[in-house]
Every structure is written in structure tokens, then in C-alpha cells.
Amino acid sequence: MTAVEVWWARTTDARPGLVGELNAVERERLAAYARDEDKNRFLVGCAIVRRVIATKLELSPADVVLDRTCPDCGRHHGKVSAEGVQLSVSHSGDRIVVAFHPSAAVGVDVELINPAIDADSLASVSLSDLEAAELAGFAPTARARAFTQYWTRKEAVVKATGDGIRADLRKVIVSAPDRPPALREWAGHDGPVQLMDLPAGVEYAAALAILSDQVPEVRSFDAGPLLRS
Ligand SMILES: CC(C)(COP(=O)(O)OP(=O)(O)OC[C@H]1O[C@@H](n2cnc3c(N)ncnc32)[C@H](O)[C@@H]1OP(=O)(O)O)[C@@H](O)C(=O)NCCC(=O)NCCS
Ligand SMILES: [Zn+2]
Known part of the structure; x- marks a missing residue:
């Protein structure tokens, strides 16, 4: 097993020159976003994927072939995939993160913690009874972060x-936020899963999952210089 590479960027890393590297599907999706922040998150995610793979394969970013076909409807909003590498994209707030592994499937999720969320009512749709009871044990001021940690672990x-949101998150049971990250139970997946939290600062929670029986080495990179080069 080689390392998982985790590449981080910010919406401020977006610049018009990156649009020229997108394919027709990505340009259409970019144009469809109404808000600049959504455009920038999507654009930077695409640019990290293209530039990291291009560097490894000695291609130009525009020549990297990506597929985003949704298995449910055939539209281009599914998990992005590329030949010869496993990857996962996530964006929230001003953060964009992409995880890569040469062979094992990876899932990454970053979420801006919203202190105003009603964690208890969100818990009823996304946490198991066991997790909801654990969440209730956190002080009210710690609950938004705790809920978001559950959420990112499940989403990863x-x-x-x-599966994405097709999965019933109440059945994807993960360890409590104050315990080492682990998938405790999920009948929807048969096989080993390694789960870890990623450091993302006080305003964010982030997690990484890898479908492997081995704990991977995780190497983190700032994608800023790569996106400016
Ligand atoms: C993917 C998903 C779980 C995460 O959503 P989120 O927290 O809002 O967004 P994130 O920023 O963390 O993740 C977005 C990325 O997830 C990826 N993604 C989409 N579907 C995915 C899936 N089924 N599994 C894994 N990754 C997926 C995409 O690469 C996307 O990146 P993009 O902006 O480059 O397209 C959720 O949006 C989902 O399941 N989406 C599909 C829902 C949908 O449109 N269903 C309609 C089916 S017809
Ligand atoms: Zn679809």
C-alpha cells in the first residue's frame, strides 16, 4: 500500500486561467452555478484533480480524461473517476480537498461547522439511536462540532x-467524535474500511475513508502553488 495523498486548497486559489483546462461537461456545470462561491469550489476541485493527475502522468491538465457519469441517471454529477487512480473530491465553505490513492477506493469529506445548526434534529435523520444518545452527552456548545464530525466520518x-446520499446515514454507524475514528457497523458494505479524521482547523471537520485492510500513510499537500504554476 502506498500513501493516500490529500490535497487542500481554498476558494481564493480560483483564477480564470483554470477554466481553460476544463472539459465541456465541467464548463457546463461551472456555468450552471449561480453563486461565485459555488463556481470557485467546483473550479478549484476540478483543477486539483486535473493538475495532480497531469503531474503524475506527465500530461497537460486539459488532457486528463475524467468521468462523472451518475450510475443512477447518466448525468454528469457522479463521483469523479479517472483511469489508474482512485480519488474523491469535497468542498465546503472556502475549503476544497481531494484525496488520491493508486488502487484503493477513497472517500473524503470536509464540512464547515455551522454553530447555529440544530444538531439534535439533524441527528434524527442522520444518526443511529446509539450515536444520537452519545451526541446528547456533549455539552450544547460542543454539539455542532460533534455532529459535524459524525457527519464527515459517515460521508467519507x-x-x-x-453510495453517496443513496445510503441511509442512520445505518452507517461510526465511532463517537471523542473516540478514534472507525466504522462500527454498516450492512451496506462488506469489507474493511479505514477511517480517519483530517485536521482542518477549528471551523471545519474533515474525514477520510479508504477501503483497505491496511492503515494507510496520509500525506497532506497545499495545492495553492500547484494551482498557481
Ligand atoms: C456526493 C455526496 C455524498 C456529497 O455531497 P456534499 O457533501 O454536498 O458535497 P461534497 O463537496 O462533499 O462532495 C462533492 C463531490 O462528491 C463527488 N460525488 C458525487 N457523487 C458521489 C458518490 N455517489 N460517491 C462519492 N462521491 C460522489 C463528486 O465528485 C463531487 O465533486 P464535484 O463537485 O467535482 O462534482 C452527495 O452530494 C451525493 O450523494 N450526491 C449525489 C446526489 C444526487 O445528485 N443524486 C441524484 C442521483 S440521480
Ligand atoms: Zn444522477
Whole structure:
């Protein structure tokens, strides 16, 4: 097993020159976003994927072939895939993160913690009874972060398997936020899953899942210089 590479960027890394590297599907999706922040998150995610793979394959970023076909409807909003590498994209707030592994499926999720969320009512649709009871044990001021940690751990798992929101998150049972990250139970996936939290600062929670029986080495990179080069 080689390392998982985790590449981080910010919406401020977006610049018009990156648009020229997108394919027709990506340009259409970019144009469809109404808000600049959504455009920038999407653009930077595409640019990290293209530039990291291009560097490894000695191609130009525009020549990297990506597929985003949704297995449910055939539209181009599915998990992005490329030949010869496993990858996962996530964006929230001003952060964009992309995880890469040469062979094992990966899932990454970053979420801006919203202190105003009603964690208890969100828990009823996305946490198991066990997790909801654990969440209730956190002080009210710690609950938004705790809920978001559950959420990112679950999302990382379902993004690694490719299920995404088709999975019932209440059944994807992960360890409590104050415990080492682990998938405790999920009948929807058969096989080993390694789960870890990623450091993303006080305002964010982030997690990474890899479908492997081995704990991977994780190498983190700032994509800023790569996007400016
Ligand atoms: C993917 C998903 C789990 C995460 O959503 P989120 O937290 O809002 O967004 P994130 O920023 O963390 O992730 C977005 C990335 O997930 C990836 N993604 C989309 N579907 C995915 C899936 N089934 N599994 C894994 N990754 C997926 C995409 O690469 C996307 O990046 P992009 O902006 O470059 O397209 C959720 O949006 C989802 O399941 N989407 C599909 C829902 C949908 O449109 N269903 C309609 C089916 S017809
Ligand atoms: Zn679809």
C-alpha cells in the first residue's frame, strides 16, 4: 500500500486561467452555478484533480480524461473517476480537498461547522439511536462540532463506496467524535474500511475513508502553488 495523498486548497486559489483546462461537461456545470462561491469550489476541485493527475502522468491538465457519469441517471454529477487512480473530491465553505490513492477506493469529506445548526434534529435523520444518545452527552456548545464530525466520518465512508446520499446515514454507524475514528457497523458494505479524521482547523471537520485492510500513510499537500504554476 502506498500513501493516500490529500490535497487542500481554498476558494481564493480560483483564477480564470483554470477554466481553460476544463472539459465541456465541467464548463457546463461551472456555468450552471449561480453563486461565485459555488463556481470557485467546483473550479478549484476540478483543477486539483486535473493538475495532480497531469503531474503524475506527465500530461497537460486539459488532457486528463475524467468521468462523472451518475450510475443512477447518466448525468454528469457522479463521483469523479479517472483511469489508474482512485480519488474523491469535497468542498465546503472556502475549503476544497481531494484525496488520491493508486488502487484503493477513497472517500473524503470536509464540512464547515455551522454553530447555529440544530444538531439534535439533524441527528434524527442522520444518526443511529446509539450515536444520537452519545451526541446528547456533549455539552450544547460542543454539539455542532460533534455532529459535524459524525457527519464527515459517515460521508467519507459512503463517498468511498460510491453510495453517496443513496445510503441511509442512520445505518452507517461510526465511532463517537471523542473516540478514534472507525466504522462500527454498516450492512451496506462488506469489507474493511479505514477511517480517519483530517485536521482542518477549528471551523471545519474533515474525514477520510479508504477501503483497505491496511492503515494507510496520509500525506497532506497545499495545492495553492500547484494551482498557481
Ligand atoms: C456526493 C455526496 C455524498 C456529497 O455531497 P456534499 O457533501 O454536498 O458535497 P461534497 O463537496 O462533499 O462532495 C462533492 C463531490 O462528491 C463527488 N460525488 C458525487 N457523487 C458521489 C458518490 N455517489 N460517491 C462519492 N462521491 C460522489 C463528486 O465528485 C463531487 O465533486 P464535484 O463537485 O467535482 O462534482 C452527495 O452530494 C451525493 O450523494 N450526491 C449525489 C446526489 C444526487 O445528485 N443524486 C441524484 C442521483 S440521480
Ligand atoms: Zn444522477
